[in-house]
Every structure is written in structure tokens, then in C-alpha cells.
Amino acid sequence: MPDAVQFIQSLVNGVGVGLIYGLVGIGFCVIYNASGIVNFAQGVFVMLGGMACEVLLRKFHLPLPIAFLIAVPFVALVGLLMEVLVVRPMWNRGSPLFAIILATLATQIMIERITILTVDEQPHTFQEFTLGGPLKIGAIAIPYQLFWIVGCGALMVGLLWLFFTRTRAGRALRACSQNREAAALLGIPVGAMLLLSFALSAALGAVAGILVTPMQAIAFNSGTPFGVSGFIAAIIGGFGNAAGALAGGILLGVLQAVAIVLLGAGFKNVAALTALLFVLFLFPSGLFAGLKPKAH
Amino acid sequence: MTSRLGAAVIAAALLSFVPGGAVQAQETYKIGAALGLTGYAAASDRAWRDGQMLAIEAINAKGGLLGKKIEYIGEDNRSEPQEAVVVYRKMMSNDKVNIFASGCVSAGNFAAAGAVIRSETPMVLCSILPPRPEEQKWAFSILPPPRFEMEARYGWLKANSQVRKIGIMHDPTPYAQLMKDVAVKTAQDSGFEVVAVETYKPDDVDMSVQIGRINAAGGGAIIKMGQGGSTVTVAKNIKQLGLDTMILMASLDDGVPLKAAGEVLGERFMFVAPPVQIPSSIPDGAFRKAADTFLTAWREKYGDRDPNAGARGWDSITVIATAVELAKSYNGPAVRDALEKLPPIQGAFAKFNFTATQHVGITENPYVVGVLRDGRFQVK
Numbered sequence: 001m002p003d004a005v006q007f008i009q010s011l012v013n014g015v016g017v018g019l020i021y022g023l024v025g026i027g028f029c030v031i032y033n034a035s036g037i038v039n040f041a042q043g044v045f046v047m048l049g050g051m052a053c054e055v056l057l058r059k060f061h062l063p064l065p066i067a068f069l070i071a072v073p074f075v076a077l078v079g080l081l082m083e084v085l086v087v088r089p090m091w092n093r094g095s096p097l098f099a100i101i102l103a104t105l106a107t108q109i110m111i112e113r114i115t116i117l118t119v120d121e122q123p124h125t126f127q128e129f130t131l132g133g134p135l136k137i138g139a140i141a142i143p144y145q146l147f148w149i150v151g152c153g154a155l156m157v158g159l160l161w162l163f164f165t166r167t168r169a170g171r172a173l174r175a176c177s178q179n180r181e182a183a184a185l186l187g188i189p190v191g192a193m194l195l196l197s198f199a200l201s202a203a204l205g206a207v208a209g210i211l212v213t214p215m216q217a218i219a220f221n222s223g224t225p226f227g228v229s230g231f232i233a234a235i236i237g238g239f240g241n242a243a244g245a246l247a248g249g250i251l252l253g254v255l256q257a258v259a260i261v262l263l264g265a266g267f268k269n270v271a272a273l274t275a276l277l278f279v280l281f282l283f284p285s286g287l288f289a290g291l292k293p294k295a296h
Numbered sequence: 297m298t299s300r301l302g303a304a305v306i307a308a309a310l311l312s313f314v315p316g317g318a319v320q321a322q323e324t325y326k327i328g329a330a331l332g333l334t335g336y337a338a339a340s341d342r343a344w345r346d347g348q349m350l351a352i353e354a355i356n357a358k359g360g361l362l363g364k365k366i367e368y369i370g371e372d373n374r375s376e377p378q379e380a381v382v383v384y385r386k387m388m389s390n391d392k393v394n395i396f397a398s399g400c401v402s403a404g405n406f407a408a409a410g411a412v413i414r415s416e417t418p419m420v421l422c423s424i425l426p427p428r429p430e431e432q433k434w435a436f437s438i439l440p441p442p443r444f445e446m447e448a449r450y451g452w453l454k455a456n457s458q459v460r461k462i463g464i465m466h467d468p469t470p471y472a473q474l475m476k477d478v479a480v481k482t483a484q485d486s487g488f489e490v491v492a493v494e495t496y497k498p499d500d501v502d503m504s505v506q507i508g509r510i511n512a513a514g515g516g517a518i519i520k521m522g523q524g525g526s527t528v529t530v531a532k533n534i535k536q537l538g539l540d541t542m543i544l545m546a547s548l549d550d551g552v553p554l555k556a557a558g559e560v561l562g563e564r565f566m567f568v569a570p571p572v573q574i575p576s577s578i579p580d581g582a583f584r585k586a587a588d589t590f591l592t593a594w595r596e597k598y599g600d601r602d603p604n605a606g607a608r609g610w611d612s613i614t615v616i617a618t619a620v621e622l623a624k625s626y627n628g629p630a631v632r633d634a635l636e637k638l639p640p641i642q643g644a645f646a647k648f649n650f651t652a653t654q655h656v657g658i659t660e661n662p663y664v665v666g667v668l669r670d671g672r673f674q675v676k
Contacts, residue, residue, distance in 0.1 A: 123553050125556055134538045141537045215502070215529075217553065218525070261508075
């Protein structure tokens with residue numbers, strides 16, 4: 001049996017990883033709300049964010065804030081291009097949703113190959129935003145980067161909330177999420193909203209990637225595990241529900257950490273998938289379905 | 297006249313459809329390689345391939361093998377066994393390769409081995425040998441036996457540290473599993489107690505919990521089996537947990553993740569290195585000459601890129617070329633027999649001593665324990 005310190009430490013680690021899953025999960029929700037599309041390339045935005053920032057730091061020796069400010073719009077631009085070149089043509093031709101979803105998966109593979117060709121196949125990382133650490137509270141260690149993840153995560157959720165509730169574009173996006181046909185009849189440019197959702201979702205993924213890269217190594221194929229875990233987080237939280245996805249991510253991260261402590265690392269994914277099945281059977285709309293705001 | 301013209305046109309059309317490969321099959325010696333160009337093995341297999349291609353360029357520049365140019369056919373198995381079976385079949389039935397010189401995805405080479413031996417095609421592999429004796433008959437490994445890695449790590453740890461309790465972390469690949477078994481089996485005789493054995497997946501984003509379990513069990517060093525970015529993640533996690541005395545000893549790997557991990561943990565991070573990865577450690581003589589020949593070609597084309605897997609790829613082609621010349625034949629069974637009768641070959645990575653009972657060519661431990669010091673790899 002693990003002792004209390006080990007258990008608490010694993011919870012801390014689980015929250016850190018879970019927050020990243022949650023941010024990826026929010027990215028899934030933003031596109032799903034605007035279009036009904038599950039973008040299976042969501043994880044690749046995380047990889048691109050981390051990779052773009054690392055390249056800017058390593059090759060161009062830019063300060064981190066500048067690298068951040070370039071990397072996020074760059075990945076948002078990739079999201080825009082994905083919408084314009086892959087999703088929009090299929091959407092306009094009335095392709096079934098599953099075909100569009102498969103196309104996003106193909107896009108992920110293509111972006112991974114382009115990353116190998118333009119950067120390389122190697123794992124990369126960069127230093128924590130704040131050097132030193134970790135912060136020790138008794139025997140519990142909290143890495144400084146975790147504070148950045150929590151802080152930036154909270155800031156992004158706050159900004160998203162403001163965007164969705166206080167701006168016309170945000171309200172229009174929410175209207176699309178509730179009824180696209182009615183939104184179109186009311187004069188909301190649904191196509192433009194789809195474009196916006198891809199850019200926003202890609203930017204969210206990029207921020208998650210930049211936050212997590214100092215804690216691990218990121219390579220061309222790192223997007224898939226983030227995508228899978230973010231997808232599970234979004235389902236646990238209630239697909240389309242941003243706050244729920246964040247909570248679902250934290251729950252998933254903690255659950256995986258506890259599974260490793262109690263049962264061993266081999267049970268990490270068993271625990272995650274069991275939780276997914278449990279939620280799908282008992283709470284088909286997700287654990288936090290009630291948190292979803294209504295458009296006014 | 298018209299019918300004659302028509303017949304000529306038809307004949308010309310038919311001739312133009314004679315597959316180029318059929319003509320080429322008689323003109324080139326085809327080496328096929330199933331490679332993890334994407335997926336977890338991408339870094340090592342790309343370098344393995346690039347080393348092979350350098351060696352082939354050098355041989356072709358001298359006129360080829362027994363008068364034939366070597367043609368290289370590399371296929372991406374995406375580091376997945378299922379994909380490996382597909383690309384092996386493609387290379388056997390469509391490309392009609394003469395021999396395989398595949399990359400480091402052990403599970404992929406294992407999955408395809410049955411079909412490969414039925415076609416009587418020898419395999420010279422970057423990975424460990426497939427498990428069944430009938431498959432091993434046709435397979436030859438360029439990789440040192442896993443116990444060499446463990447001997448190097450245990451040897452250094454015992455001679456240079458007070459650590460006697462260790463934790464093992466390994467991924468699910470056959471090579472890492474095999475090395476884990478060796479590590480557990482030989483620990484006691486080497487004077488170590490294994491306090492925890494933890495698993496991870498190469499793409500896991502965090503391994504803090506596994507590291508915490510090793511630390512809680514009293515482990516003072518982590519012996520890690522597995523390549524790639526996971527080594528960097530483990531190093532970062534050790535630092536984030538504030539484990540200021542924990543030692544991390546990593547597997548044979550490409551220089552990029554080793555350097556990144558070394559930058560995180562300093563000299564508490566060590567790794568198993570072949571001499572070619574730390575060229576200053578190579579003694580003068582035949583070994584240095586072989587390594588310098590490779591390193592000159594490698595650096596000319598790839599600059600300061602890590603030479604570890606590239607050297608093994610280069611050596612795989614040297615071994616094949618020597619066997620074909622010894623067999624005086626391109627025939628699969630003849631080349632297989634010749635591989636068992638090769639004289640000792642000094643490669644850029646190590647010395648190879650293949651015999652009828654020894655299909656793992658490296659019989660003397662080539663490894664040193666390396667460390668990142670002043671931004672360069674050096675012997676610890």
C-alpha cells in the first residue's frame with residue numbers, strides 16, 4: 001500500500017497532467033459546438049505548439065514570451081488552413097460527418113509527416129518558464145511549471161468564458177452550437193463561425209503544448225496521446241461542454257495517477273477506459289452536462 | 297503493310313509494358329529494409345537507414361557487389377508490427393529483395409520472420425533475433441546482446457557509487473522486456489536489489505508516479521530500458537519531484553534525447569554508449585580506422601548528427617557485402633551460409649564474429665558509460 005505522501009504526490013502529478021488533458025478537451029468542444037465535427041487532429045495542435053515554440057527558442061534564440069506570441073498564432077493559422085483546405089470543401093459538398101472526421105485524422109498524419117520533414121523526428125524540450133524548484137511542502141514536491149499550467153489554464157478558461165458570454169462572436173458560436181440552422185436563419189455566418197472555431201481550438205491546443213513541453217519531451221508523434229486523452233476528458237465532462245472538459249481532464253489525470261499508484265502503470269489506460277465506459281453507460285451526456293451554458 | 301505496322305505498334309507497346317523491375321532484378325542486388333521511419337523508433341531507424349545508404353553509396357562507387365549495383369528498398373513500418381508484416385510482404389512479392397537489413401522494431405521483425413524464412417531470404421537486423429530457432433537460422437543481429445548493456449551499467453554503478461537498491465523502468469517493446477529480464481536476473485549476482493519494476497509506454501506524457509514508487513521503495517538509481525523522448529521525460533520528472541540524488545542510467549540511444557536528459561540532470565544522468573558515440577574513447581588500430589572511415593563519410597553528409605545507429609546501419613551493409621563476396625553468389629541460402637562463415641569483421645560500431653551457432657555478431661562488450669560534460673559526450 002502506498003503511504004500518504006506518495007498518494008498525495010501522485011494526486012498533484014495527476015492534476016498537472018489532467019489540466020493539459022482538459023485544455024485539449026476544451027479544444028475538441030469548441031469545434032464540436034460550432035460544427036458537430038470531432039476534430040481528431042486536435043492533439044496535433046498540442047504537438048505543433050510545443051514544437052514551434054522549441055524551434056523558435058533553439059534556432060532563432062527568441063525570448064520565451066516572443067516565441068509564445070509567434071507560436072500560438074502560427075498554430076491558429078494551421079487550424080484555419082485545415083478548415084479552409086480540408087473541412088470546408090467537404091462541408092460545402094454535404095459530406096457525411098464521419099467522412100469529415102476521418103479527414104481530420106488524415107490531416108493529423110499529414111501534419112506529422114510535414115513536421116518530420118521540416119523539423120526532424122527527434123524529441124525536443126525546453127526549460128521550465130521559471131527555473132529551479134520544485135516547491136517543497138513537507139515531502140510533497142510541486143514543480144514550478146505546474147503553477148504556470150494552473151495559472152494559464154485558469155486564465156484561458158476565464159478568457160473563454162468572457163469570449164463566449166460577452167462578445168458577439170462568442171455568442172454567435174454558442175448559438176451555432178445549439179442550432180446551426182436557426183443561427184443561420186438569424187443571419188449568423190455559420191461558415192465564419194466554423195473558421196473561428198478551428199483557429200480558436202488550434203490556439204488552445206498550442207498553448208497547452210507550450211505549457212507542457214517543459215515538463216516532458218515532445219516529438220512529431222506526441223499529438224496522439226494528448227488527442228486521445230483530451231477526447232476522453234471531453235466525453236467525461238460532457239462533449240461540447242468546455243468547463244466540463246476541463247474538469248473531466250483533471251478527473252482523468254488523477255484517476256490515471258491513482259491507478260498507477262494502487263495497481264501499477266499497466267492499469268493506467270485500463271482505468272481511463274473503464275471510466276470512459278462507466279460514464280458512457282451511466283451518464284451518456286457526461287458527468288458535468290448541467291454545467292453547459294445556454295445562449296441568450 | 298497496315299497489319300505489319302499494327303503488329304509493330306502492338307509489339308512496341310508490349311515491350312514498353314515489360315516491368316522495369318524484372319530487368320532491374322537481374323541488374324541489381326536488392327537489399328530490403330522494414331524501418332520505423334515514423335512512430336517510436338523513428339530516430340534510430342532513420343539514422344540506421346542513412347548509415348546503410350552511405351555504405352551502399354561507397355560500395356556502388358567502387359563497382360558494386362560481384363558486378364551488380366546495390367539497390368536499397370526501405371519501407372516505413374510506422375514502428376508497428378502489423379505494418380511491418382505488410383511492408384515485408386510487399387518487399388518479398390513485389391520488389392523481390394535478395395536480403396533484408398531491417399531496422400530496430402523488434403516486434404515488427406518478429407511478426408514477419410515466419411514469412412521471410414519461408415522465402416529463404418536472410419535477415420541482418422538492427423533488432424534482437426526473433427524467438428523461434430527456425431527463424432533464428434535465417435536471422436543475424438547487429439545489436440549487442442542485452443546483457444552487455446546491463447554489465448556496463450551495473451559495473452559502473454557498483455564501482456563508482458554507494459547505490460545498491462535500484463528501480464527498473466521499461467517500455468513494452470521486446471528488446472526492453474528482454475533487457476528487463478536480464479537486469480532482474482543478474483541484479484543479485486551483481487550486488488544489487490531490485491526494489492521496483494515499473495512499466496511505461498513510449499508516448500506517456502508523465503512518469504512521475506512510477507518514479508515516485510521507485511523512490512518510495514528506496515531505489516537510489518533508475519535503470520531505464522527503452523529509447524526516445526521517454527528518457528527526457530523521466531529526467532524531467534526526476535527533477536520535478538526534487539529527487540536530488542536519484543541517478544538515471546539510460547539505454548543505448550540517439551544523441552538528441554541523451555543530450556536533452558543530460559542537460560536536465562547533469563552528471564546524474566548516464567547512458568550506455570558505443571565508442572563511436574564518444575570517438576575520443578576509441579583506441580588506435582583497426583577499430584579506429586573502421587570508425588574513422590565511417591565517421592568521415594557520416595560527418596561530411598550529416599555534420600554533427602549522432603552516429604550511433606548510423607554506424608550500425610553502415611556495419612550491416614558491410615556484413616552483407618562481405619557475405620555476398622564470400623558466397624560468390626546472390627542466392628539467399630548461399631548468402632545465409634556465408635554469413636555463418638564470415639571471418640571476424642571490424643565495423644565502425646563494434647567487431648562482429650558470426651558463426652553457425654553465433655547469430656548475434658557482437659561477442660565482446662563494446663560499451664562504455666557516457667555522460668554529458670561541457671556540452672559533449674564523454675566517458676564517465
